[in-house]
Amino acid sequence: MVAGLNSAPRLASLSWDAVVEPCARWSHEGDPLTHEPAVDAPIRHSQSERGGIAMALKKSDLYSSLWAGADELRGGMDASQYKDYVLTLLFVKYVSDKAKADPDSLVDVPEGGSFDDLVSFRGKSDIGDQVNKAIRRLADANDLVGVINNADFDDPNKLGEGKALVDRLSKLIGIFQDLDFSSSRTEGDDLLGDAYEYLMRHFATESGKSKGQFYTPAEVSRVMAQLVGIQPRTPKSATVYDPTCGSGSLLLKVADAAPHGLTIYGQEKDNATWALAKMNMILHGNETADVRQGDTLVDPKFRDGDRLETFDFLVANPPFSVKSWTNGLENEFGRFDGYGRPPEKNGDYAFLLHMVKSLKSTGKGAVILPHGVLFRGNAEATIRKALIRKGYIKGIIGLPANLFYGTGIPACIIVLDKENAQARTGIFMIDASKGFVKDGNKNRLRPRDMHQIIDVFNKQTEVERYSRMVPVAEIADAKNDYNLNIPRYIDSSEPEDIQDLHAHLKGGIPDRDLDALQRYWDAFPSLRGTLFKPLRPGYSELAVDKSEIQATITGSPEYEAFASTTTGTVTHWWNVHHDELVDISSSTRPNALIALLGDTLLERFRPKPLIDEYGVYEQLMSYWNETMHDDVALVMSAGWDEAAKPRTAIENKERKLSETPDLIVGAGRSATKYKMDLIPPALIVDRYFADEKAKLEELNAAAEAAGQAVEEFIEENSGEEGLLADAMDDDKISKALAAARLRIAKREDPKSDEVKALVELIALYDAEANAKKAARDAQVKLDEVTLKQYGRLSTGEIHTLVIDDKWGARFVRGAQAELDALIRQLVDRLDVLGDRYAETVGDLDAEVERLSAKVAEHLAVMGVR
Template identity: 70%
Template sequence: MALKKSDLYSSLWRSCDELRGGMDASQYKDYILTLLFVKYVTDKAKSDRTSLIDVPVGGSFDDMVALKGDKEIGDRINKIIGKLAEANGLEKVIDLADFNDEEKLGKGKEMQDRLSKLVTIFTDLDFRGSRAEGDDLLGDAYEYLMRHFATESGKSKGQFYTPAEVSRVLAKVVGIGPGTRQDHTVYDPTCGSGSLLLKVADEAPRGITIYGQEKDNATWALARMNMILHGNEDADIRKGDTITSPQLITGSQLRTFDFAVANPPFSIKSWSNGLENEYGRFEFGRPPEKNGDYAFLLHILKSLKSNGKAAVILPHGVLFRGNAEASIRRELLRRGYIKGIIGLPANLFYGTGIPACIVVLDKDNAQARTGVFMIDASKGFIKDGNKNRLRSQDIHKIVDVFNRQVEIERYSRMVPLHEIADPKNDYSLNIPRYIDSSEPEDIQDLHAHLHGGIPDRDLDALSGYWDAFPSLRTTLFKPNRPGYSNLAVGVTEVQQTILDSDEFQKFATEVLGQVDDWFIAHRPILQAIDANTVPKDLVTTISDDLLVRFKDTPLLDEYDVYEQLMTYWHGVMHDDVFLIMNEGWLDAAKARKTIEDKERKLTETPDLIVGSGRSATKYKMDLIPPALVVARYFADEQTEVDTLNAAAEEASRAVEEYIEEHAVEDGLLAEAMDDGKVSKAIASTRLKVARHEGADPEEIKALQHLIKLYNDEAVAKKATKEAQAALDLATLKKYGDLAEPEIEQLVLDDKWHATIAGRVGGEVTSLTLALVGRIQQLGERYAETVGEIESELAKLQSRVASHLADMGVK
């Protein structure tokens, strides 16, 4: 039984992190990712005879496993990695981490135990089925660990990783796609661990030739490993400082490429230290000595072919800073090299918290360019821990809008070059100069406060709703005077009035009908999921179609609908698809006992527990939650359990209420009270004493009644427990009896379709509540005029004066 991908990655991270000790994450990553690499190439060599990596005798992960518990494990792991490196020309690539470093890994038994446990963690991972195309288990695991190490490394040391979401945006806006040829080239002059280049390569289904350069030795080694892990063994990744000693040159000139992407270090002060040969990069001006942003931008521009394209992440300062940078920016704009600017949210990157932008360069037909396309995407993100992250909908919207050059109010605009060149702008590209993304101010209307009524201009601003529900405005409002209206229903009745309207109900039904039609259209390909399915292609197909279907739906933002599917995909569906691909529908749906693996820090929460106490058996149902099986096959039994449960709760409530009434001072149960409570045992003991002492008959009656209530509660709880146990047992048995068509129905219809429909229905609910909230706000804001408030105030003042006079106060 395969673990869900999300469980696999999280347990891998937790296990590794626990063994880190006091080591800095930026150093520890070199050990973990090296082990992951050796494990991968060992597995791949076993299943793929065409593998370009030769795993020699004595140089495999299996040789590491044999060392568990060995006193000299550190030194011997170094030798194993050394053999693997020598056999493949990977010296100074995979052998940088010293596994015999006592300062980092501890001395003697501490090192022995730590390395033995690390090797054990990776032993159970099976990467033989991992592949660079389709569902890349290993590549995803590498990226998962890389992202976590970047998070843990902090601002100063997390720069080796560009967030995958931002990488996808760069890959898609730079122009790489299905038409890209394998001999097309892509270049990243500050490639870090190579994650950005790999995301770009993902966009080229026929392949693309990869080039990169990285200054930091350890990060360059990560990039080399990353390329091999993703099936790009022939990627040309050079080592060195791109500005002072570019490695990719032809003769005395910089080599040129079809595409370039980059996330260079922001505003680096030492960019020119040791610079001798400028390679003609600064023909439009020399960047300031203390700021290297334009040095990287001009290097990339010079590294493009005559029709080359690039997308570069830079701080917002490059858009508006003056002096030397202003001169360079003016020259680039006059020549038409800057195709677009995309403003991103703050705090996306691991190296810095400041907001950044993507500058899109395009040399193709640059002289004919008459404008710069700008997007302000700064408000589209979600909080993720201590960072912000682009959502699927944010990525898709940026890419769609940029590639189609669609103008959207307060979001995107084609800005003419003559407007940028106007003296009042003076070639500044500061996005707020050209796109006002602020929300319209909510203006208070003095006339409405003085004379009552809701301003019609506030209602006109809700025109999207009135277009969708034409008669709703006249239902909710009635005329007051020219330019003003009154609520025709009470403020508290607004929500129900909207929900009850025929137009709203028709709209909600049509939205769910669109989801139904979409799912029915794609059900066959979802039903056909097997080992050859490519999850990335699958979700692209179904999600893009959902986006298209909701493009013209009033009120609903198609990207919000898209996000509901994508959130569910990343959280649940992708794991489901992974299980079905690896095990088939029948095996993926089987119940299995929960895993409690201390070595891998994996303790699963059971979905179903059969039996009790020590004899209880805990089960996990990865693909089909028990609630779905119960709802489809045991609805009557569940109703009975619910009824018994309600009866048990009522019995418990009767006990509580009776004790609350009589367990008080001088109450009938006062003698049986223990810290305000009366248990059945105490009540029984007191009853014996009361009878023996000939106590008040009313007290005896009360005690007898309480004991009866306790007995009724016990009987009700026992009946509930037995019915639930019988239902759980029947449910467990049903998992073993399910046929494939039943499993498909449960997963496709009861789980995926129903959940997505519910999520999209939630979007309808959200926009309804937004309308209700706004109308209630306006209704309450102008409910009382200033005159009415003053009149009420005068009455209150008069009443206070009267009370004071009665007390003799003048």
Template identity: 65%
Template sequence: MALKKTDLYSSLWKSCDELRGGMDAGQYKDYILTLLFVKYVSDKAKADPDSLIDVPPGGSFDDMVAAKGDKEIGDRFNKIISRLAEANDLRNVIDLADFNDEEKLGKGKEIQDRLSKLVTIFSDLDFRGSRAEGDDLLGDAYEYLMRHFATESGKSKGQFYTPAEVSRVLAKVVGITKDTRQDQTVYDPTCGSGSLLLKVADETSRGISIYGQEKDNATWALSKMNMILHGYAAEHVILKGDTITSPQFTSGNVLQTFDFAVANPPFSLKSWSNGLELEYGRFEYGRPPEKNGDYAFLLHILKSLKSTGKAVVILPHGVLFRGNAEADIRQRLLKQGFIKGIIGLPANLFYGTGIPACIIVLDKENAVGRTGVFMIDASKGFIKNGNKNRLRSQDIHKIVDVFTRQTTIDRYSRMVPLSEIADPKNDYNLNIPRYIDSSEPEDIQDLHAHLHGGIPDRDLDALGGYWDAFPQLRDQLFQPNRPGYSDLTIDVSQVQQAILDSPEFQKFTQEALELTTEWFDAHRKRLEGINETTRPNDLIAVLGDDLLTRFKPVPLLDEYDVYEQLMTYWHDVMHDDVFMVMNDGWLEAAKPRKIVLDKDRKLSETPDLVVGTGRSAVKYKMDLIPPGLIIARYFEEEQAQVYELVTATEDASRAVEEYVEEHAVEGGLLAEAMDEDKINKVLASARLKAARHEGTDPDEVAALEHLIKLYNVEAAVKKAAKEAEAALHLATLKTYGDLTENDVRTLVLDDKWRKTIKARVAAEAEALTLALVKRIQELGGRYVELASTLDAELKHLESKVAQHLADMGVQ
């Protein structure tokens, strides 16, 4: 069966645990990624004789497996990798990690066991059978590891990786599309591990010529491996060197120019000019400060663009408003019309820094006629992810849509005229809050309402989106009090139920569900046709864009919130499902698989279904079709019977507990059956036998007989429930073998995907309603107590205190 991406990632991260003890993340990433590379190219060479990499005898992953347990395993690994490197001109690229380093990996038996375990983990992964060429399994795994290594490497080592979500924004905003020609060029002067360049290439349908430069030798090696893992041949150029002091893409004293450029340079680099000799005409609009290199990189990129070139650069917010030399450069660039747009990003997105950054969009092609700068404040669109923030799918799509269409959205985006930027009060300062106020409107307390009651109509008017969606609801909930103020027609505690029972809300929810059904039905045939040629990224792009389009006219519901529900489910479940169907086909992917025990005789994963008991129990995992879907479609009555028996078991157990609690007390009828404050059927039976023999209190005998009867009922019901559940599990397992391909499609498409997405959309609609309820309850409670009432209560309390003091003789 196909390996799910989530399983692959888990295995890879498990391999990191084998190395963690001796080194930090910045070091062990080299070992893990080297093994990943060797394993992948070895498997691809077996499956494809024309693969990009030549795997020579003695230079394959199989040779590493053969070295398991050898006392010289580290040295053998180094030689194997060296042979592979020499055969493919990859010296100083894939052979940087020393597998014989005793300081990092240990000595003797320690290094022998550690590397043997490590290679065993990788040997369990098989990339030969992956027919899903439209899905980048290894590339995504590489990115997954990059993200984790960057997270763990800390402040000094996290700069080799640009978060994938940010990379996707840059790749789309720079202007590259499916129609971009293959002979067009994209350049990243600080390319790190190459992830940003690869994201740009993903936006094209025919590919694009890639050029990059990276200063750090180890990171440059990562980028070379990354390119090969993504299927890019040697003509995609990644060179070493300091971009500012030693640019590699030159012709004499002239910089090579490109159609597009993307970059995430190091923020505010103080040593940018160390060793700088040739300027290559880069600083014609001003020389950056000696102790801050942000504009050095920006100007380098600008100079590296063709006359129609476009670029996106990530820089700290300070470049937008800092003064002196940077202010002069900024003013000249604006006057030249080179700055097309600015996108403010959330804080704490990047590894190595928590400061907020922005995207500067440069465009030479239309610079002369440019009359404004399009600005977006996207600083509030993110989700917390551990100790970092992360852009959600909806945040990415919204930024790209709004920027591409130049859409004005209140408190989010607008086109700012150059005349406004040049106004003396702004003086070419580009700080986004000067032009876009993204703060939430202040919640003003109304003194008049506190004095005389009523809810201010202006607060109700602010909920206009709800009244647009539910036109009659406002009149149902509120009635006029006096000009400018209204009262609730019901008690504040009844607001939520009133809204949920409202025909308009029910109609709103139903229409949202119907819209979701229409959307799914429109794509059902496409989903039915998923096979080895499917491209998952293209598939979800079509589904997501159409969902956005359909929900855009719907009042109140934010189409991007609905889109996020789809994308979250895609990343959590659907993508793995699609990947399995692509690799194995519908029928094979739906088959249960037995769970094997790990080396410690423990379950490697949680079973979905257990058949049998004790040591003979067999545990199964159903990756594509969970047992609940089979049961819901084919065994509804049997499941209902199990539920009834489980309920009966709970009732029987409760009857035992209540009876024991009533009588197993000191002096109670069951007190003599207690042993260390415990009682059970064995103790009760023993006491009953003794009581009968002794001829003691008949009430005690009756109580013991009743308790034993309750125990027997409980045991019988438990046994029946267990047998019914076992029979249901067995029937469910058998049904998997009887499924046809159409059955599998129905279960996955309708019972799993469609049903889940509809439930998520319904939850989104309900969440909006709960927000309305919360606000109405807040407003209703705020002005319920009038100032006069509070004043009267205060006087009453003062009078009581005075009386108490007088009673105590205090004047």
């Protein structure tokens, strides 16, 4: 047991007001800090090897700052061209830092070809030419000519002329100068890879439909990586191939899913995108990946004479519906034998058949294609029929529309599997088209959507309106005729909300509508009987007022027990992993940690009624991505004790890297601003200074009440006839104005009501000032003792504050939020049903008669007969 922690449930005293602000590491060379700590406290001043200040920023802040700075310097250049400049500099920076830290680095950084050399060119009139030469030296030393030296840094048409070019390149190099990838740990590589992926995604978004196809969204890539059948025993010698690899992100995700990695092969038609893929492989530690340039259909590079090479695994996101795929095609390499030739003006099946041919006899693959391949006729129908009969199609997943950067049309993943293909009697289908979140002008799969697709497919679980194993016999019957359009086999539409005419005529809520809410009655067995009572056969009526539905539900013993059980489930799950979290160190693998947490959380909630386990999982993953991953990275880098120390906030307005402080001690120019990367001050206050916090809240409330008293008094006595009218200035009156008017009013009539009013107003102003000062003084004192408390924390207390008060409390709140959302849905549905059948047709007829009689009465009074 860790010191400072008891054996009692660890989440018993969790803070519900924790303010979390995650931080990742970013080394920074900037202006020295000029302010000393105002209070004696432990301050973290981590130094980089170069002597720069280690800036701790959230990953999202790091990436957005990098993107904002780079994008600002883009000018009018198209994003698809500008990415070559930005990503090349990122590459040079990475390999230069890596070579410093790792003498065995596979990339040789020659003299005159490092990023430090680029820095030395800043501000020089020939900076563009010198950068080109330095990058060429690096390319020559590593057989990367045509890969990293494609961007011309001396091109006046793109970068400007004279001083404009010098300034732009100098600032661009300065942005990358702030990054530090000298760490050789895997987590450092993840940080770099994430930064690269972030830039790629933004360039894809900015590049438009015609030039965004070099990047497959990371979420889709991760799903595909889990569908191709990689096993824990899969060796690194197993091969993975992407014939249209783009920037290589899909290949990397698949290789990363294998415990030992995979041997990577890829081909890309576009030369600039091929260069991106080569750089991407090196940036992710896959320097030996074999990625070749050329048109896969016309000139496949992986072949032995007229025979295509075959691979263990295959993934691909080929360009959709290419019309010119036959241009230059002379040798078909047997790809279409036994299937027929694809249409001349649509290359979807040409790519698919190339992939089928490129798989070994036990090979497995996943391919993204437009939905049209599932149902289009003529030549494509013939090919589809042959593929189904051979048993090569293991599954189909329908994806949401607008996921991809090259197109907005919906697409699907076709899962291929040649192993035991002849024995395959069905195709497993999933309609995942409704699971996504809006992200700017694109849609994006959420963690819950990704995990659900993977779980359901790999376990072949049939879920109503979502997934189904469809027999080949059904696909082949006369009705379907080998059409694979998913809606033929899975009806994912929501059931129609049917209006009941008998209920409209006679009143009551149909039992059929209440039966549709059975999952709630299963969770709360007596709740239906509490909310409703029988009216007549097949119909019920509310037993409580409609306004009391929610209170009746949340006040019921069954709900309270269910909520307590939900909290207990989360608490027990979290406590089981407590020691693993305490043991976070430099050897921790963050991806493995979150995978373990996510899988065990799903296991805990899967057998529970009502609450969707994937909703709770989404709560975990959202918090991991927003906060916890950066916290873990910080602990890995600095250790628990060092990571918990405050540090002085960095301000660098020139580079737009200023941080919002968590705590300010002192005032004016002598104030010191602090960042608490791991433990926000609110957690310290809640655990150690609850009484002081309560007192401060009282003082703040008193100050607010005093201010309100001033406003109310002015409101009551203002206006043209008001006692304060002569002291008003544009409907406002300050204490100074009131005092000035009081001196005049006393000379005019010292006993007047105006004098009394002004005296009372000044007294109210004084009371407000005193109340605000008391609150301000209490806040200053609380801030000072809070800062000092950081220096008194034991390692065990740090564990409690972070693991229990910060992380664990968030998951308890997340599970409760899922339950609250479900209860809101139930209340909303019951409100709809209650309103729908509240008035019968007879009630409406009676109201019409009443109103008609009233109209007739008024007409009679008016003499109209």
